Amino acid sequence: MTITAVVFDVGECLVDETREYGTWADWLGVPRHTFVAQFGAVIAQGRDYRETFQVFRPGFDLYEERERRLAAGQPETFGEEDLYPDVRPALADLRAAGLWLAIAGNQTVRAGTILRSLFTGDVDLIGTSDDWGAAKPDLAFFERVAEAVPAEPGQILYVGDRLDNDVLPAAKAGMRTALIRRGPWGWIHQHDPAAEQATVRIDSLTELPELIAEFNAAAN
Incomplete structure (x- = not known):
């Protein structure tokens, strides 16, 4: 069965979240390198990344704090400058290859609005966990x-x-998968034996057009 559609996660796939997590460290009033070190430790232990916030502020409620940041004029946000440099070229090449494209990840309604402003005309669909009521x-x-x-x-x-x-x-749902090695999870998870279950493993999104073409040629 050939690949005809590509669906992208958001954080650390399309969007470099360095700035975003830096602003959370600032909001919590802790040094950025301290927050990042604790963040990496939580991930390496296989725990939910949100437990990082509990270390610095027990009882932390991410939803409530997002609302407080918004009210304070310091909302979570990202823009063109936060996209990884391979995003635009990869989307253009995949579109030229005739593939159907989508973005779908665990994101808020606000993030969905930002994504639609950034990728109007670049993809066929943008869906978020808040849109769908499933994460x-x-x-x-x-x-x-x-x-x-x-x-x-x-x-x-x-x-x-x-x-x-x-x-x-995604594999359990019957989909093909690509694991990209970047961001905290990408670098930590690369050594997990389960990484071998990915259909392909990549370091850049620009590798996808050729890999998909090779996969489809073999499938035919």
Whole structure:
């Protein structure tokens, strides 16, 4: 079965979250390098990244703090300057190759609005966990992806930086997967034996057009 559609995760796949997490360290009033070190430790232990906030402020509620930041004029945000440099070229090449493209990740409604402003005309669909009422790694999220994409699950390549949230649940839903090595999860998860379950492993999104073409040629 050939790949006809590519669906991208957001954080550390399309968007470099360095600045975003830096602003969270500032909001918590802790040095950025201290926050990042604790963040990496939590991920390496296989824990939920949100536990990082609890270390510095027990009882921290991410939803409430997002609202407080918004009220204070310091909302979570990202823009063109936060996109990884390979994003635009990769999307253009994949589109030229005739592939159906989408962006789908665990994001807020506000983030979805930003994504739609950044990628108008570049992809066929943008969906978020808040839009769908289902969040990764729940199978329901990937079922929503499969419902929205005009292809069979086996024809969909889901691209992400995490094994737990992206590769393994997408594969369970019957999709092909690409694990990209960047961001905290990408570098930590590369050594996990489960990484071998990814259909392809990449260091740049610009590798995808050729890899998909090779995969499809072999499938035919």
